[in-house]
Amino acid sequence: MKRFNCACGQPVFFDNSRCLRCGGHLGFDPERLDIVRINQASGNHWSDADATEFKLCANSVAHGNCNWLVLVYDTDDYCLSCRLNRTIPNLDHPENPRRWRTLESAKRRLVYSLLALGLPVQSKVRGWPLGLAFDFVEDQRSNPDVADAFVLTHHADGVITLNIHEADDVVRVGVRESMNERYRTVLGHFRHESGHYYFQQLVAFAPVVEDFRALFGDERNDYAAALERAYNEGPPPDWGDRYISAYAASHPSEDWAETWAHYLHITDCLETAVAFGLHEPVAGDFAAALTAWSAFSISLNEINRSLGLADAYPFHINEVTADKLQLVHDIIVGSTLPR
Ligand SMILES: [Zn+2]
Ligand SMILES: [Zn+2]
Ligand SMILES: [Zn+2]
Numbered sequence: 001m002k003r004f005n006c007a008c009g010q011p012v013f014f015d016n017s018r019c020l021r022c023g024g025h026l027g028f029d030p031e032r033l034d035i036v037r038i039n040q041a042s043g044n045h046w047s048d049a050d051a052t053e054f055k056l057c058a059n060s061v062a063h064g065n066c067n068w069l070v071l072v073y074d075t076d077d078y079c080l081s082c083r084l085n086r087t088i089p090n091l092d093h094p095e096n097p098r099r100w101r102t103l104e105s106a107k108r109r110l111v112y113s114l115l116a117l118g119l120p121v122q123s124k125v126r127g128w129p130l131g132l133a134f135d136f137v138e139d140q141r142s143n144p145d146v147a148d149a150f151v152l153t154h155h156a157d158g159v160i161t162l163n164i165h166e167a168d169d170v171v172r173v174g175v176r177e178s179m180n181e182r183y184r185t186v187l188g189h190f191r192h193e194s195g196h197y198y199f200q201q202l203v204a205f206a207p208v209v210e211d212f213r214a215l216f217g218d219e220r221n222d223y224a225a226a227l228e229r230a231y232n233e234g235p236p237p238d239w240g241d242r243y244i245s246a247y248a249a250s251h252p253s254e255d256w257a258e259t260w261a262h263y264l265h266i267t268d269c270l271e272t273a274v275a276f277g278l279h280e281p282v283a284g285d286f287a288a289a290l291t292a293w294s295a296f297s298i299s300l301n302e303i304n305r306s307l308g309l310a311d312a313y314p315f316h317i318n319e320v321t322a323d324k325l326q327l328v329h330d331i332i333v334g335s336t337l338p339r
Helices: 058-063 096-116 169-178 186-203 209-216 223-233 252-275 286-306 319-333
Strands: 025-029 034-042 045-047 053-056 069-071 085-087 133-137 154-156 159-163
Touching: 025 053, 025 069, 053 058, 058 096, 096 133, 096 186, 096 252, 154 186, 159 186, 186 252, 186 319, 209 252, 209 319, 252 286, 252 319, 286 319
Parallel strands: 085 133, 133 159
Antiparallel strands: 025 034, 034 045, 045 053, 053 069, 154 159
């Protein structure tokens, strides 16, 4: 993530909608990938110092849970992130506005990274058949009144379904422990599921799918059988030599999604480290960035241990995973999809 400042000079953050120093209104402009200070012209009509005219995202106006701006002449009242929503939580449930806010905040971080990487972010529910959409749903574990007994977070045909109970720390940590995972966050879910979506966009029907299969394996292998085997037998004992996580060992599609998620973790964290002066800008290619990250993540973990916290990045990047991350990088950089 970049570092942001209000027009008055005060450091501000990605989720801020007010400057605590000058009191000005702030919004995130997804075109410039920057926080801007805005003045109200009339009603929901705002402008910045350059006289660019905006409206606040409709979710900001109605629910106060978004700080992204929409150009005033856009026919859509929702920002680039919120217009991806197909299903939002039932807001009559008293816990759901809070859960939804957590999900939207993480989703905006995902969308920021996708835009910064130059990837297309188009809304399936706004008429783009190959676009992306989100269903935020609950099951009977958090709400006995809904139809679904059990909703798994997953991706299918451009729709990312997230069980909103993942926004509850107690639930999410409980699942993490029961699944013996090292890391489970809402942002991590979004990054992982977006990997499945962009596999369809960038890899599945492109010549590069052969490079993918040479490194990751054949994604056409029986998925249900592979997941059942992983669930019953656990990962192979040497998974740490070939995969970024135990779950990645379950199937080539999951290996891709896990590796994609780590590509986003690594590039975002390095951007943040450089923005805050914790790391020199990395000169050179992606391999140099990966070397820098491997060293930096050790310092990051030590800082967490100094606070009595769990490791921030409890992963080791082996040589095979480094090659897979390099392929993810090459595919993103080489993407010719129109934005
Ligand atoms: Zn200010
Ligand atoms: Zn929004
Ligand atoms: Zn997956």
